[in-house]
Each structure stands twice: as C-alpha cells, then as structure tokens.
Amino acid sequence: xxxxxxxxxxxxxxxxxxxxxxxxxxxxxxxxxxxxxxxxxxxxxxxxxxxxxxxxxxxxxxxxxxxxxxxxxxxxxxxxxxxxxxxxxxxxxxxxxxxxxxxxxxxxxxxxxxxxxxxxxxxxxxxxxxxxxxxxxxxxxxxxxxxxxxxxxxxxxxxxxxxxxxxxxxxxxxxxxxxxxxxxxxxxxxxxxxxxxxxxxxxxxxxxxxxxxxxxxxxxxxxxxxxxxxxxxxxxxxxxxxxxxxxxxxxxxxxxxxxxxxxxxxxxxxxxxxxxxxxxxxxxxxxxxxxxxxxxxxxxxxxxxxxxxxxxxxxxxxxxxxxxxxxxxxxxxxxxxxxxxxxxxxxxxxxxxxxxxxxxxxxxxxxxxxxxxxxxxxxxxxxxxxxxxxxxxxxxxxxxxxxxxxxxxxxxxxxxxxxxxxxxxxxxxxxxxxxxxxxxxxxxxxxxxxxxxxxxxxxxxxxxxxxxxxxxxxxxxxxxxxxxxxxx
Amino acid sequence: xxxxxxxxxxxxxxxxxxxxxxxxxxxxxxxxxxxxxxxxxxxxxxxxxxxxxxxxxxxxxxxxxxxxxxxxxxxxxxxxxxxxxxxxxxxxxxxxxxxxxxxxxxxxxxxxxxxxxxxxxxxxxxxxxxxxxxxxxxxxxxxxxxxxxxxxxxxxxxxxxxxxxxxxxxxxxxxxxxxxxxxxxxxxxxxxxxxxxxxxxxxxxxxxxxxxxxxxxxxxxxxxxxxxxxxxxxxxxxxxxxxxxxxxxxxxxxxxxxxxxxxxxxxxxxxxxxxxxxxxxxxxxxxxxxxxxxxxxxxxxxxxxxxxxxxxxxxxxxxxxxxxxxxxxxxxxxxxxxxxxxxxxxxxxxxxxxxxxxxxxxxxxxxxxxxxxxxxxxxxxxxxxxxxxxxxxxxxxxxxxxxxxxxxxxxxxxxxxxxxxxxxxxxxxxxxxxxxxxxxxxxxxxxxxxxxxxxxxxxxxxxxxxxxxxxxxxxx
Numbered sequence: 025x026x027x028x029x030x031x032x033x034x035x036x037x038x039x040x041x042x043x044x045x046x047x048x049x050x051x052x053x054x055x056x057x058x059x060x061x062x063x064x065x066x067x068x069x070x071x072x073x074x075x076x077x078x079x080x081x082x083x084x085x086x087x088x089x090x091x092x093x094x095x096x097x098x099x100x101x102x103x104x105x106x107x108x109x110x111x112x113x114x115x116x117x118x119x120x121x122x123x124x125x126x127x128x129x130x131x132x133x134x135x136x137x138x139x140x141x142x143x144x145x146x147x148x149x150x151x152x153x154x155x156x157x158x159x160x161x162x163x164x165x166x167x168x169x170x171x172x173x174x175x176x177x178x179x180x181x182x183x184x185x186x187x188x189x190x191x192x193x194x195x196x197x198x199x200x201x202x203x204x205x206x207x208x209x210x211x212x213x214x215x216x217x218x219x220x221x222x223x224x225x226x227x228x229x230x231x232x233x234x235x236x237x238x239x240x241x242x243x244x245x246x247x248x249x250x251x252x253x254x255x256x257x258x259x260x261x262x263x264x265x266x267x268x269x270x271x272x273x274x275x276x277x278x279x280x281x282x283x284x285x286x287x288x289x290x291x292x293x294x295x296x297x298x299x300x301x302x303x304x305x306x307x308x309x310x311x312x313x314x315x316x317x318x319x320x321x322x323x324x325x326x327x328x329x330x331x332x333x334x335x336x337x338x339x340x341x342x343x344x345x346x347x348x349x350x351x352x353x354x355x356x357x358x359x360x361x362x363x364x365x366x367x368x369x370x371x372x373x374x375x376x377x378x379x380x381x382x383x384x385x386x387x388x389x390x391x392x393x394x395x396x397x398x399x400x401x402x403x404x405x406x407x408x409x410x411x412x413x414x415x416x417x418x419x420x421x422x423x424x425x426x427x428x429x430x431x432x433x434x435x436x437x438x439x440x441x442x443x444x445x446x447x448x449x450x451x452x453x454x455x456x457x458x459x460x461x462x463x464x465x466x467x468x469x470x471x472x473x474x475x476x477x478x479x480x481x482x483x484x485x486x487x488x489x490x491x492x493x494x495x496x497x498x499x500x501x502x503x504x505x506x507x508x509x510x511x512x
Numbered sequence: 513x514x515x516x517x518x519x520x521x522x523x524x525x526x527x528x529x530x531x532x533x534x535x536x537x538x539x540x541x542x543x544x545x546x547x548x549x550x551x552x553x554x555x556x557x558x559x560x561x562x563x564x565x566x567x568x569x570x571x572x573x574x575x576x577x578x579x580x581x582x583x584x585x586x587x588x589x590x591x592x593x594x595x596x597x598x599x600x601x602x603x604x605x606x607x608x609x610x611x612x613x614x615x616x617x618x619x620x621x622x623x624x625x626x627x628x629x630x631x632x633x634x635x636x637x638x639x640x641x642x643x644x645x646x647x648x649x650x651x652x653x654x655x656x657x658x659x660x661x662x663x664x665x666x667x668x669x670x671x672x673x674x675x676x677x678x679x680x681x682x683x684x685x686x687x688x689x690x691x692x693x694x695x696x697x698x699x700x701x702x703x704x705x706x707x708x709x710x711x712x713x714x715x716x717x718x719x720x721x722x723x724x725x726x727x728x729x730x731x732x733x734x735x736x737x738x739x740x741x742x743x744x745x746x747x748x749x750x751x752x753x754x755x756x757x758x759x760x761x762x763x764x765x766x767x768x769x770x771x772x773x774x775x776x777x778x779x780x781x782x783x784x785x786x787x788x789x790x791x792x793x794x795x796x797x798x799x800x801x802x803x804x805x806x807x808x809x810x811x812x813x814x815x816x817x818x819x820x821x822x823x824x825x826x827x828x829x830x831x832x833x834x835x836x837x838x839x840x841x842x843x844x845x846x847x848x849x850x851x852x853x854x855x856x857x858x859x860x861x862x863x864x865x866x867x868x869x870x871x872x873x874x875x876x877x878x879x880x881x882x883x884x885x886x887x888x889x890x891x892x893x894x895x896x897x898x899x900x901x902x903x904x905x906x907x908x909x910x911x912x913x914x915x916x917x918x919x920x921x922x923x924x925x926x927x928x929x930x931x932x933x934x935x936x937x938x939x940x941x942x943x944x945x946x947x948x949x950x951x952x953x954x955x956x957x958x959x960x961x962x963x964x965x966x967x968x969x970x971x972x973x974x975x976x977x978x979x980x981x982x983x984x985x986x987x988x
Contacts, residue, residue: 057842
C-alpha cells in the first residue's frame with residue numbers, strides 16, 4: 025500500500041503548492057491592482073483614518089478635520105469659507121473621493137507620502153498619533169475675497185497672478201459650492217452631492233481653470249504681440265492702412281467695427297477703441313503659423329499644471345485664412361481659460377517673461393519641516409522686453425483714455441494697464457455675451473499683480489450694458505487694490 | 513552476555529520518544545499566539561490587553577494537559593502534530609479576538625457578542641475530546657469492529673440537517689442542526705466517522721476490488737457489485753449537495769473515498785472513475801442549483817459579476833463578498849498591514865469563520881499566509897508519514913483517510929477564499945470560529961497521534977534465543 029500512499033502524498037503536496045502559487049499571484053502579482061481598485065474602500069478609509077493635514081493661505085488653514093467617531097471613516101473634512109476657496113482646495117469627500125489639491129497632495133495631507141517616512145517612523149517610537157502634513161498655497165486671502173465678492177451672484181471666474189514669480193494670488197469661480205456639504209457619506213451628503221450634480225449652473229465646475237471661453241477682444245493683445253514680434257508693426261502710432269469696412273479673406277462678409285475711427289487707425293488707437301478690422305487684418309498679415317507660434321508661447325494649445333490641471337486653451341492649427349483673421353480678434357475657434365488670459369497679461373506686465381503659474385508654495389511635514397518648496401520658474405519668452413513695454417504703453421492708454429477707465433486705481437506710483445473684451449457667442453451671437461477684462465498693476469519695482477476676469481452671464485444687466493469695461497473691470501480693480509494694499 | 517547488544521541483528525533498541533522535542537515546540541506554539549495577542553492589543557488600543565494573562569495561561573494549560581496525556585498514554589507519538597494544532601488553534605483565537613474588537617462588526621450586528629470567549633471554551637472542550645480519544649482508544653484497531661455502525665452513524669449525521677425542526681437553514685446552506693440552543697455542524701464529525709467506515713470496509717474488500725476486474729481500454733473496470741459502494745457514496749454526496757447546498761462537504765467525502773479506494777486497491781482506474789463521477793456531479797448541480805451557480809459566477813469574475821448581478825440578489829451578495837475577500841488579500845501585500853491594523857472586517861458576515869483566512873491575508877500578508885499554509889502542509893505531511901509508518905492496513909487507511917480529508921478541507925477552504933476554486937462554506941481547521949470544527953479537528957489529531965504512537969512504538973524485544981550464545985561473534 026505504500027506506493028499509492030506516496031503518490032497521494034505527492035498529490036496533497038501539489039494541493040498545498042497550488043495554494044501557495046495562488047497566494048503569490050493574489051498578494052504579489054495582483055496586489056497593486058486590487059489595492060487600487062475603485063471598489064476598494066481602504067484607500068478612502070486610510071485617507072480619513074487620521075487627522076488630515078491642512079491647506080494654508082496667509083498662514084491660516086482654510087480646511088479642518090473633525091473626529092466623527094465613525095467606525096469606517098473617523099475624521100471628516102471641514103472647510104472655512106468653502107464656496108470661496110473651493111476652486112483652490114477642491115473637495116475631499118468620504119463618499120465621492122477627492123479632487124484638485126485635496127487629491128493631488130493626498131499623500132502629504134494623509135501623511136502616507138514616502139517623503140514623510142522618517143516622520144512616521146519617529147512618531148511610531150514617540151507614540152504620537154499619525155498626522156498629515158500641510159500644503160501652503162501662494163494665494164492671497166484678500167485678493168481671493170475681493171475676487172469672490174466682486175463676482176457676487178454673477179457666473180464667472182477670476183484669476184490673479186503675480187507676474188514676477190507666477191504665483192497664483194486669486195482663483196475664484198462662481199457659482200461655487202461648499203465642499204463641506206458632502207464631506208461625509210450620510211444621506212444628507214448624498215442629497216447635497218446629487219443636487220450639485222444636477223444643478224444646471226454647474227457649481228462644481230472650476231471655471232477659472234477648466235472652462236474655455238471665446239476671449240473676444242482681450243485676445244487682441246496676443247495679436248498685437250505677434251505683430252510686433254514678427255516685425256509687421258514697428259511704430260505703434262503709425263497708421264495701419266486698414267480699409268473700412270475690412271473684408272475678411274475668403275469671405276464676402278465685411279467686418280464691422282463697433283468703434284468709430286478705425287480706418288487706418290494706428291495700433292495704439294486700435295487697441296484703445298478696440299477695432300476689429302485692424303486686428304483681423306494684422307492677424308492675416310502675420311499669418312496663421314506665426315500667430316500659432318506666439319499663442320503657443322503664451323501657453324495656448326497645452327494644459328497647464330498649477331499643479332491642478334487646467335484645460336488647454338485653443339488657437340486652431342488647421343483653420344484657413346479667414347478663420348485665422350477671425351481668430352485674431354478672439355472669435356471663431358479661439359477659446360481660452362481665464363488662467364490663460366491671466367498668463368498672457370502677466371507675461372506682458374513682466375516685460376515679456378512668462379513665469380510658470382503655480383499655487384502650491386511648499387509642502388510641510390507635520391513637524392513643520394519643509395519637504396518641498398516650489399521656486400519660480402520661467403516658462404517661456406513670448407515677446408521681447410521692448411515689445412512688452414510697447415504693449416504696456418498701449419494697455420495703459422486703454423485704461424487712461426479708453427474702454428478700461430473703470431479699472432483706474434488712482435494710486436500714486438502705480439500704473440494700470442488693461443483691455444476689455446465682450447465676447448459674442450452662441451448661434452448668430454444670440455446668447456448673452458461674455459464680459460472680459462484683463463489688467464495688471466505696475467510699480468517702480470515691477471508688476472505685483474495681473475488679473476483676468478470673466479463674467480459669463482449677468483442676470484439683471486441689460487444686454488446693451490454688458491461690456492468688459494462695465495462689468496468685469498471693477499472686479500479686476502478690486503482685486504488689484506487688495507493685492508497692492510496687502511503689499512504696502 | 514546481555515541480549516540487547518549492538519551486534520545482534522534484531523535489537524529492541526530504545527527508540528527516542530521525542531516527548532521533550534514536543535514540549536519545546538509546544539512552548540513556541542503557546543508563546544507565539546501570546547505575542548500575537550499582545551500585538552493586537554497594542555495596535556488597536558495602544559496598551560497591553562487586559563485578558564492577555566488569562567488567555568496565555570488558558571492556552572498554556574490546554575497545551576500542558578494535552579502534552580502530559582500524550583507523554584503518559586502515547587509516548588511514541590509524532591512530536592509535531594500537537595504543537596502544530598496548538599499553534600493554529602491559538603492563532604485562530606487571536607484572529608477571532610481581533611475581529612471581536614472591530615467597531616464595524618459591532619455596529620453592524622445589533623446583537624453582537626464577542627466570539628473569542630466561546631471559542632476558548634470550545635477549544636477547552638476540544639482538548640478534552642483529544643484527551644478522551646487518547647484515554648479511551650488504547651489501540652486504533654478497535655475501531656475496525658465498528659465499521660458498519662460507523663456507516664449508519666455517518667449517514668444519520670449527514671442527513672440530520674434535513675430533518676424538519678432540527679436543521680437550521682443559514683444563508684442557503686442546511687448544514688447545521690440546533691440542539692438546545694447550540695448549533696452543531698454534523699458534517700465535521702461525519703468526516704471522521706466516515707473515514708473509520710471506509711477503512712474498515714476497504715480493508716476487507718480491497719482484494720476483491722483490486723483483482724476482480726476486467727480490462728477495458730487500458731483501464732481495469734471493476735465488477736458491477738463492487739461498484740455498488742462507490743456509486744452509493746457518489747449518490748449520497750450528490751444528495752448532500754442538492755438538499756443541503758453544501759458543495760464543500762460533498763467534495764470532501766467523495767474525494768476522501770476516492771483517495772482511500774486508490775490506496776487500498778492500488779488501481780488507477782478508481783481515480784479516473786472518481787474524477788469522472790465528481791465532474792459529472794459538479795456539472796449537473798452547478799448548472800441547476802442557484803446557490804452553487806452564484807458561487808461559480810462569483811468565482812469566475814467577481815468584479816464583473818457585481819455589475820451584472822441584480823441588486824439585492826443572492827448572487828450580488830456572493831459576488832460582493834468575494835470581491836471584499838480578494839481586496840483583503842490584495843491589500844495585505846507581501847508583509848501585511850500588521851495584526852489589528854487591516855480592514856478585513858469590511859467582509860462583514862462570516863469574517864471570523866469561513867473567511868478568517870482573509871484576515872490572515874490582509875494583516876499578515878503573503879508571508880503570513882505562506883506560513884499558515886506550510887503549517888497545514890506539515891500536519892498533512894505528518895499524517896501521511898503516520899500512514900506510511902503504520903504496520904496494519906486498517907491504520908494505514910485510517911491515517912491516510914484522515915490526513916487526506918484534512919488536506920482536501922484546507923485546499924477547498926483556502927482555495928475558495930483565494931478564488932482558486934468556487935467558494936464553499938467550510939471552515940479553516942483550527943483557525944475559524946466554530947465549536948464543531950475545532951472539536952472534530954482535535955479529535956482527528958487525537959486519532960492520528962494514537963496511530964503514530966502505535967506505528968513508532970518499538971517492536972517488542974525478541975524472546976531470548978537459546979542458540980544466541982552459539983552464534984556470537986567471538987571477540988578478544
């Protein structure tokens with residue numbers, strides 16, 4: 025009987041071997057996949073198991089954690105001024121995951137990041153509870169407040185950048201939402217989430233980074249930069265030989281001007297009164313490929329990472345001559361995020377040097393050690409210093425004598441440059457136009473702030489009154505004022 | 513000149529009993545769970561658990577009693593079996609206690625009561641059972657007398673859960689009976705009793721089964737009348753499967769029978785037939801019974817099945833549980849999260865019984881699971897070794913049957929929770945919560961120890977031969 029016994033013994037050994045192999049397959053080969061599976065609640069449980077680190081503005085946290093004593097998710101996220109800061113923080117919800125900074129810097133905030141390994145090990149020996157690290161932002165509370173309150177009940181967005189460094193100072197989007205309202209996983213949180221999802225005003229959309237709009241006339245500064253850079257204009261006060269009306273190439277439609285005095289207007293004058301014909305013709309002369317080149321140096325056709333990802337702004341690469349002429353005045357396929365227009369303004373205000381926009385200043389360990397500090401970084405040089413200063417002259421002219429008068433700050437030693445935009449959109453321009461305003465402030469030490477404002481739809485304003493100068497400029501002014509005040 | 517010398521060809525040299533080895537191993541088998549207990553307490557509450565002393569003493573006491581009984585009544589027994597069983601039982605207690613601490617499980621079941629104290633009680637009863645087996649069963653060959661009584665007893669036990677009023681249907685499987693407030697899983701005991709019946713029956717019939725057969729297509733086909741018992745067993749296991757919805761038990765019994773038949777007859781044809789019949793049975797039942805169907809679906813692709821299964825259905829529940837178990841294993845990774853620091857309680861229902869292995873997987877990781885599998889592998893290996901060493905065919909068959917059944921049970925349960933085979937509702941021996949299981953498995957270890965004691969006992973000294981003097985080597 026021993027021969028079959030030995031064989032059965034081998035069979036039993038094979039059974040155990042099969043289990044061992046299966047276990048290796050499960051716990052070694054498939055471990056990562058199973059661990060990261062969307063159905064696996066452990067990631068979320070771990071995220072809320074300890075006091076979560078905070079997101080910090082001006083030295084004060086704009087987030088918090090409360091102990092909910094829940095057996096699944098112990099700590100719940102709270103937000104200070106949730107709706108105002110939502111475009112910056114994003115949300116961290118026990119039921120609906122997280123996004124933006126809350127998600128991108130999750131490792132630091134939960135304390136699970138590898139860079140916190142020594143910190144974790146140390147607290148293991150000292151017996152301290154595990155804590156998350158902090159994310160310190162570049163934002164300015166005053167600027168953000170001015171932007172958010174300026175937008176008020178309007179739909180729109182504001183982005184303010186410090187041109188010298190690329191630090192984002194304000195990032196507002198309205199209508200907004202309160203991330204606290206669905207931070208947990210109760211029925212109430214679910215209701216709040218579903219209501220936000222179904223809201224046709226899309227409060228969860230981060231308009232400052234993720235929505236692309238037709239830029240309208242504010243795009244003319246890009247066209248002006250392209251014309252100067254490619255040598256089509258050397259003297260901004262020389263007449264431009266523009267007929268009135270100007271016929272768009274490959275089309276029989278004459279281009280109308282809302283402004284008067286555009287015939288043969290100089291570049292300076294054309295920007296001041298916002299002549300469509302002059303810039304359309306200029307864009308055509310520069311040509312599509314050169315226009316694309318300048319636009320892309322400003323950051324068009326690429327996503328930006330602040331580190332929150334923005335949508336890519338569009339300057340169409342395949343359009344015909346007529347399309348290019350229309351795009352040069354911010355119509356046709358041109359579309360931009362508010363962030364992109366703020367970058368354009370910042371590059372001009374910074375004498376042609378575009379800095380990489382960023383909103384995370386540093387990452388800190390729970391013991392306040394700095395783990396990572398972001399340094400300003402040059403992104404590109406869309407135009408020369410000389411040309412940038414020429415455009416500054418023109419933009420300051422817009423504020424002093426033109427459509428941007430509402431942005432004038434009347435502060436000593438501070439020059440304000442700006443450009444209005446009223447972007448027609450919708451079928452046959454039937455929808456209410458978007459009101460744009462871009463501007464910067466400049467002192468002797470350089471430019472401390474550049475702002476882009478868009479007001480999408482302005483309930484209660486007559487259609488005729490919608491204009492960049494009327495609606496958006498005061499908001500930009502308030503933001504610039506707030507930044508300048510906090511500097512002095 | 514003495515009879516016992518190194519120069520005689522037949523010597524009754526005192527074989528080492530290895531009792532001290534067993535004692536040393538037992539010290540480890542008690543110390544490891546005590547440290548594990550400390551670990552859980554520190555991980556969950558940050559302090560030394562209050563019950564650690566009592567718990568350690570309890571386990572130590574059980575181990576010492578078992579050891580003393582073995583030392584006295586089975587001095588030549590295998591030294592590994594008792595420490596292995598003690599270690600597994602002790603770790604099982606730690607894991608159950610760990611799950612008792614889970615606020616999620618407490619929250620989920622309104623009438624929650626911790627299971628570890630009752631498991632401790634069951635373990636005490638189980639060790640008493642072990643002691644009883646060693647005291648009452650002086651010689652395992654006595655069991656041969658009860659061959660047919662065993663058969664009847666096993667059948668009665670197996671069919672008890674079908675008796676109305678006695679059987680309890682727990683989530684689709686009718687494998688429990690409840691007597692005076694206690695629920696018993698008779699299948700666990702039937703396993704041992706059936707092994708006794710098979711050994712007795714096969715020992716008598718092995719020649720008839722092995723030799724009286726016709727050759728057909730290279731296989732030895734048995735005669736019709738010898739085929740009777742195997743067909744009966746097949747039918748009974750199918751009945752269990754159909755009426756009690758218990759895939760695991762029927763697989764276990766049938767597998768055990770085929771193994772023992774093969775060992776007894778040394779004919780491969782029986783194995784082939786057994787495989788064919790079990791495949792046929794599994795296919796028929798698998799395609800008709802919904803309970804089995806949903807488990808097969810949960811086995812094939814649990815994540816996919818979770819999406820397609822109708823909400824709230826039995827299938828959705830089975831698939832959800834399977835995904836939870838797999839994620840538990842996956843999250844454990846190589847080294848695990850550490851005892852008390854995992855989330856295996858997300859599995860919810862039966863986390864500490866059928867699915868306790870998932871807690872091992874998550875909290876002790878790949879390393880821990882492999883250790884546990886090797887511990888089970890060692891028990892099986894010692895069982896097979898006992899079968900090889902046994903001198904009588906009944907003992908061989910019984911030892912092989914018991915260790916084969918043990919191997920199959922470990923494979924079916926661990927393979928089920930790890931998604932290697934469809935899930936069946938059986939318990940991981942010693943580890944899982946459940947009185948019937950722990951008592952029956954301690955009894956199984958008791959019988960194996962008894963057989964190994966008989967097998968390893970040195971042959972009695974030969975009678976002094978008057979001619980011995982004549983054949984001595986002459987030495988200077």
